[in-house]
Every structure is written in structure tokens, then in C-alpha cells.
Amino acid sequence: VVAFFQPKVLQGRKLLITAGPTFEPIDPVRGITNHSSGKMGFAMARAAAEAGAEVTLVAGPVHLPTPRGVRRVNVTTAQQMFDAVLPQAAAHDVFVATAAVADWRPASLSAQKIKKEGDKKATPTFELTENPDILAAVAGLPQPPFCVGFAAESENLLEHARSKLVRKKLPMIVGNLGPATFGKDDNALLVIDAQRHYPLPADGSSADKLTLARQLMADLAQRLSSI
Numbered sequence: 001v002v003a004f005f006q007p008k009v010l011q012g013r014k015l016l017i018t019a020g021p022t023f024e025p026i027d028p029v030r031g032i033t034n035h036s037s038g039k040m041g042f043a044m045a046r047a048a049a050e051a052g053a054e055v056t057l058v059a060g061p062v063h064l065p066t067p068r069g070v071r072r073v074n075v076t077t078a079q080q081m082f083d084a085v086l087p088q089a090a091a092h093d094v095f096v097a098t099a100a101v102a103d104w105r106p107a108s109l110s111a112q113k114i115k116k117e118g119d120k121k122a123t124p125t126f127e128l129t130e131n132p133d134i135l136a137a138v139a140g141l142p143q144p145p146f147c148v149g150f151a152a153e154s155e156n157l158l159e160h161a162r163s164k165l166v167r168k169k170l171p172m173i174v175g176n177l178g179p180a181t182f183g184k185d186d187n188a189l190l191v192i193d194a195q196r197h198y199p200l201p202a203d204g205s206s207a208d209k210l211t212l213a214r215q216l217m218a219d220l221a222q223r224l225s226s227i
């Protein structure tokens with residue numbers, strides 16, 4: 001009912017969104033992941049669909065319902081997320097990277113469960129290798145979509161987020177401070193572009209993630225109409 005009255009500010013736009021954590025297997029029964037809830041990405045997908053956009057959501061392992069009207073692709077690892085995103089990224093108008101992609105994965109995957117009473121009976125150590133940076137790869141395409149990054153930082157939010165904006169060549173990045181807000185329904189965001197930065201909600205308070213996502217979609221629609 002609410003969605004019916006929302007202005008369709010993203011009608012005709014195609015949005016690609018990543019959400020959730022990734023899971024990097026060590027052996028058949030265990031792996032490396034993180035506490036990303038996926039809530040912000042799923043709220044972004046819902047808000048974009050409500051605003052009339054055609055939405056593809058590439059989701060890591062989270063048990064959240066798919067928002068109405070959204071095309072969902074489930075993945076597990078960072079490499080799978082990369083492989084799902086890259087071939088279709090240029091066909092979209094906007095790429096929103098909310099996923100907490102694991103920065104590293106085990107350098108080798110054991111086909112069998114690693115046993116405590118193994119050959120060496122020693123505590124195992126794991127070599128890691130770096131995962132591809134999905135957002136940097138999309139932003140580096142010859143004709144990139146409008147790329148929106150997310151940066152969760154524990155301190156110096158503005159400096160860290162702005163350096164990611166520059167390093168990954170993004171027109172816009174959305175920052176938030178944690179870990180107090182991670183996994184919570186409410187959040188306070190900082191929108192950063194090349195020229196300026198401002199809080200969402202605008203008064204510097206906090207709001208639930210769907211409210212924030214709707215505000216971000218209105219912001220995004222304005223940016224798209226002025227390029």
C-alpha cells in the first residue's frame with residue numbers, strides 16, 4: 001500500500017546490487033565468513049524496486065526473503081559473486097556494492113574434512129590469498145555503471161571512506177561507523193562524493209535501514225538525472 005504512493009523516481013533504470021557476506025570454504029565442513037546481515041543490501045533492493053527500477057540482487061549466504069519484484073542470484077564465495085556480477089555489470093545503470101566481501105580466501109581447499117587426529121596431529125595453519133575486488137573491477141570497466149560503494153569503518157570514517165572513493169574510482173560512497181550498528185535495524189550514514197559529504201538522515205540522527213535505503217534511492221535518482 002505504501003509503495004503504491006511512492007514516486008517511481010527510478011522507472012526504467014537497471015540496478016545491480018550485491019549484499020550479505022561471502023563464505024570461503026577451508027574444507028567441506030568449515031570456512032571463513034563475517035557477520036554481515038545483508039539487511040542494508042536487501043533494503044536497498046526493495047527500495048529500488050519500489051522506486052520502479054529493474055533490480056538484480058546478487059546475495060551471499062543470508063536467510064532473508066527476496067523483496068517483491070527483485071531478481072535474486074544466490075552465491076557463496078567472493079569469486080562466485082565476481083563471476084555473477086562482472087558479465088552483466090555494464091548492462092546496468094547503477095551498481096550498488098553493499099556486500100561484505102571476504103578480502104581473502106584459503107589458498108587451497110581441502111577435499112576432505114581436516115581431522116584433529118591427522119597425519120601430523122598438529123594445529124593447522126592456513127595460507128590465504130586475496131579475493132578479486134568486485135567493486136573496483138566494475139568501476140574500472142570501459143563504460144561503468146554509476147558505482148556506489150559502502151564502507152563500514154571502526155574509526156576515521158570520512159578519511160577511510162574517501163580514500164576508498166578515490167582508490168576504486170567511485171562517484172559515491174556511503175559510510176557507516178561500527179561495530180555498534182552492524183546487524184542492527186537502525187543506522188546512521190555518511191554520503192560522500194568528490195565534492196562533499198553529508199549525513200543521512202539529514203539531521204544526523206539514525207533511522208531504520210528501509211528508510212535510509214529510500215533516502216539513498218531518492219539521492220541516486222537525482223544524481224542520475226543530472227548526468
Ligand code: CTP
Pocket residue numbers: 018078097098099100101102103131132133134135136148149150151152164
Ligand atoms: N568490495 C568488493 N569486493 C571486494 C572487497 C570490497 O566489491 N573484494 C566492495 C564492498 O562491497 C564495498 C566497498 O568495496 O562496497 C568497500 O569495501 P571495504 O571492505 O570497506 O573495502 P576494502 O577495499 O576491502 O578495504 P578494507 O576491508 O581493508 O577496509
Ligand code: CA
Pocket residue numbers: 101102103
Ligand atoms: Ca574489505
